[in-house]
Amino acid sequence: MGTIGFIGLGNMGAPMAANLVKAGHEVTGFDLSSQAVEVARQAGCAIAGSLAELADGKDCIITMLPAGDHVLSVYGEIAGHVALGCVMIDCSTIDVASASQAHEMAAKAGALSVDAPVSGGIMGAQNATLTFMAGGSDAALEVADPILQPMAGRVVRCGGPSAGQAAKACNNMILAITMIGTCEAFEMGRRLGLDEQALFDVVSTASGQSWSTTTYCPVPGPVPTSPANNDYKPGFATDLMVKDLGLAQEAAKQTGALTPLGELALKLYRDFARSGNGDVDFSGIIRTMEAAPKKTP
16 A cells, blocks of 8 residues: 555545545645644544655655645645655646646656546545546556545546546536526426425436436435535535636636536526525525515416
């Protein structure tokens, strides 16, 4: 088993690192939060006092950070301490341009590199059922795959460097759009007098079926594990969806892609977040539909 440095021990990073420990890897963690560090320590991670200490001699370095600027800053700080042949795996969700730059920085340091953002949220991180969308050279992906497997339900090879981030932007734009449509339909159904379970039974087996309905149904009852049954506690917070939709729109502008529904989804989620719901699960946007005034026929 390999030696792994894990940078970023938040709600996603800490359980991911813990699953690597369970798989027999020697994991050293680093985070600026003392609370996050303590959680990782209790899960069996060693703790580094600095990024340089963490990077020194590791077979693999994994980052799970908030934004592209953070990733590039960390890569710049550890570049002189990375062992030749080390594989650097960035599991953050960042913009494609920053991902490409991170690959270039890793190559200059003599390291292999993979961008591998994830889908599955906190529950997926805890249960080791994350989907990793991986981009990089064939050689880098071969080395990264057995490291990712203990944290994964599935690892999808998406293509060359930055392809993982491109896939993540497309996936989450679809997710946001389908969730909004699902919320609209369930609220319209309620106003039409439909029983929510009956509507679920139709949609979950008919042409309107989607993950937003079958796994993450935005109304209480039909899917007991969905956030709707826990007062919309995340899950996947609205602030994170706003971030991801912003990255998707940035990519759309860079490529000239036509994404009117993605643009509208960003506006709706941004408005929902600004009204005090940034830390509410993104499926909680159904509250926007519920709050719309009813019309008298």
